[in-house]
Amino acid sequence: MTEQHPLITFLRARYDEAEQVARDAAETGEHWRYQRIPDLTAPDGYSLDLGDVVDVIVDIGFAEDDVLRPAQAAHIALHDPASVLADIAAKRKILDALAPDIEAFSGEVAQADAAERMANWLRAVAVVRLLAEPYASHPDYREEWRP
Numbered sequence: 001m002t003e004q005h006p007l008i009t010f011l012r013a014r015y016d017e018a019e020q021v022a023r024d025a026a027e028t029g030e031h032w033r034y035q036r037i038p039d040l041t042a043p044d045g046y047s048l049d050l051g052d053v054v055d056v057i058v059d060i061g062f063a064e065d066d067v068l069r070p071a072q073a074a075h076i077a078l079h080d081p082a083s084v085l086a087d088i089a090a091k092r093k094i095l096d097a098l099a100p101d102i103e104a105f106s107g108e109v110a111q112a113d114a115a116e117r118m119a120n121w122l123r124a125v126a127v128v129r130l131l132a133e134p135y136a137s138h139p140d141y142r143e144e145w146r147p
Contacts, residue, residue: 026081
């Protein structure tokens, strides 16, 4: 069994962390909504609905005392647990598709296969480095991974 490339190990750990946070947040509901809710107290207000927790729903408009600005609430709603989990699943599929090319290049390679395998390795490493770039501030990120 070949040893997993450190960059792949790093990314899998970040995805595991993000998945756990999303699953923990999903306890109130996986789908969050940001919607206009006109009522008597906030006729131009909006609501950020984080699921089943009623006291987390806040009216958001343009008043000075609003908890969140509309753009902040919309950003939160776009990153609901269901969306985050789908994003992580897609990134894991990309990583799973590229990992064999990254890991297969180490070891002996027949001369006839070397150029094609090197090209595949270079493409795979370039994509995986891009996947890791958002985590550049993480303490385990290595500078040599920067694209």
